[in-house]
Amino acid sequence: MATAASTSTKNVGSLLAQVAQERGDAVAIATPARRGKDGRRVYQTITFAELEADSTRLAAGLAELGVTPGTRLALLVKPSIDFVSLVFALFKVGAVSVLIDPGMGRKNLLRCLDQVEPEGFVAISIVQAVRVLMGRRYAQAKKNVTVGRRWFWGGATIDDLRKADASGFQTFAAADDDPAAIIFTTGSTGPPKGVLFRHEGFYEQVQQIRDRYEIAPGEVDLPGFPLFGLFNSAMGVTSVIPEMDASRPASVNPLNIIEPIHDWQISQSFASPAVWNKVSLYCEQHQIQLPTLKRVLSAGAPVPPHVLRRMKSVIHPEGDIHTPYGATEALPIASIAASEVLGGTELESQQGAGTCVGRRFSGIQWRVIRISDAPIETLDQCEEVAAGEIGELIVSGPVVTRRYFTSEEATRLAKITDGERIWHRMGDVGYLDAEDRFWFCGRKAHRVQTPDGDMYTIPCEAIANNHDAIYRSALVGVGEPGEQFPVMIVEPWPDRYPQTKEAIDALLAEVRERCAAHPLTETIYDFLLHPSFPVDIRHNAKIFREKLAVWAEERLDLPHQD
Template structure:
């Protein structure tokens, strides 16, 4: 690749040339008297020019290619323009989900040790108060009003001329971003994204799903839509708290879809559960939506079925599989799930995540909790046998730059290349589809056998009162006591002790009747399972295990 095509920002320049007046971004402001949202708008040409100005302004501050800048700006035109500006200037943006919580957020920033902050006033104020933790943060840009700290503002950066700006010379292996994992299975880790990673992601998504210039996207997760503009796709930002997708107001998704004739949208499983239930009860149809994406956790079939009835007749829902370290790896459609794999999943076969993207390689190896230095240290298992998944490809990130000790646990050297250990367990079927059976760290190892979360939970989830459940283990691996923790649908929550006893008896009978779960005796009810902030979908089993142990201790149950 040439230097320009190694940088995904060059694709924005191409789009601005071919479709200068096309809508790049629409950012909601407020609803008018007629109840319709008013928007701040930006064309592709305007986004190209604005990001050129910002890139030149950042470089004129003395920042050099490779400098790390924490980007803490709310989703909107400013945010997306700054992303492209940093890519053009080859400044490494540090992206941290604010939903990680203040303590994790500060710890992540301190570990990265950025050269500065491009941030809203509140973040700059906190940075100033904690400035001893960020000794290198001497170049700071405020997006909004600057108060009692130094540095410049985004308005001043925009005073720079845009004419003649050229994208910095870029190699595929040059660092582009540091993006943190969700922290759902341990402290968040800073993942290094190279420029080539972003280019490969755009190519994979565009080619696999047939995304075309002129498509209109409504992102329920901002990072997924960062490169819409590089694909010639319009971005319509919804009015929502992106850290709480489960609590989205359905009308704030439905109204812009209708107003803008949105053709595709990404959201977490909990977002589409909320929107789908509303659409079903209100008999809402969204016929312009031909493509829905959902990821972050296995998407329940009932969510797929509801949304399939809402969108275009020839549309579909896709569940791309991957992780912060490697995305996308595989994909499956709702049509395939509902017509084939759902039945097997209900019987405890795991969740089929589909076939791998073109150019991706994967293997299932024997489960091992130790570091594996080279591929020679691995043992590949036969199709149908549960093991841990390893992947290789252009979208697989090379290393962690914080908590670097995790590199030994997650990377396997293979000659000049490497494989990434996904941390997921499952198996490949005869069609080379991967069936996800849970996280490696969440498996429960008893004296008799190993239990995997997703297959066991599927048996429990078949009960009509169960919304979701979680298998946890109490005690040391090899002698763990398995416990199922259940969250019911709100309308099926027991209101009396008798109702609770009746439900638990039904669940115990259901569990005992299946060979996958017959060893599980203990079942507990929980009002609302703890979940991750990013997608509100990944269950924090690490928090549930001590809770379950305490509950059983309170009842005098010793197993």
């Protein structure tokens, strides 16, 4: 049985207990169900008091199953009341939740599971069926719970767990460094890596997000990202979980976002830029307003200014869209509001300044150091660059994870020790301005390393993107690092796509002329047109420049000589 939680514990489960005492009768989570005779959506709900009691029962049931602090359990459950309750239950019993985005594909998902070797699966029926049919591959997974109907395998169901006697159960008194979860990165610049989260990290994420955005108990949120439902419940905020595939937000039906916003008078929503692109377009086309929505959060991929502009026009007049910046290994790091982007930084970005991600959160320290592809063991080995000079960003703070669970080599490459403190190398390049805002200039792995120095993707691509026919562009390097030559690949807007070879040549000539006139891009001689960039499944926004570099090399002659 788990030990008692002290008042100083950083276990997020303890925050739910506090909320349940203060707002027990308020709705914690609502999920869309059937429609009534009047055509209106009916919602299944659970109060904070019920969520606290249910998660405690589930935790007690897990303890009876033999789950102890540190037990690794893969959680593969769809966004729902059960999902949120199970996450809190796993926190309370001290288990280490293994969270993998199914949107990364079956092969990557299985690779992640193989690396982490879970001791059990808390999963929907189809996942349990696959686990059993794979035979000895997951033979070590003995503590399994089926969420839904149990078919041809044994083990407990979630309903069995709910029969447990929770009267003597006490929440695990987590210390700061106790492991809480293993969450896998999307692998946009390499294979997915399992990031080890500590209890302190989750606890501090809740505090930092709440304080920065002034989120108050009693607000109503629409979480387009499942874990935000967990944060909401810990903050006393009602979560209305939308009907959507969270692993493929670009496929969302915008009405499934708009309808609950109106039904619940929702004041806040967190979702991918792909969601807000579709929702804002639909609202614009059908003259729909979302006047109760005062705070929109969007992360995971760049939010284009045209999306910010459209969303600003449909939400509350005094509302704003905030784009928090960070990574799986370190989140949140910084944030900027649409009003600041559209009021000034957008114009600088168009001129090649990079993308301003805003000011750091109060718990974060950051530095920009000289770019290196080698491991850096200690902070005193770093050379900090001057304000305005492009380097790589490193960050430190309580939300910064200390290591990867699945790769010591990845830990060596990404972490820098500073006494008891750990700094994380974000893998991003950019610079700090006079106001201590970070300007993102691209991924370190995507920089083009020419004989005359490095070229950075975001500033250079902005020059090509200024052509009104270009939807997006990608700067890639062909050749060996240090001897690369730059290639600019452009993708036109669908309705501006040239239909003849002459039209293609004319468009590329115009982009070439525009780039030749700017000092950032004047050394680019090769321009290619691509019909549709390879991008990530989840956000439909992160460009796979590595694939485009191979594609470009196959289509080009030897590099140009001056």
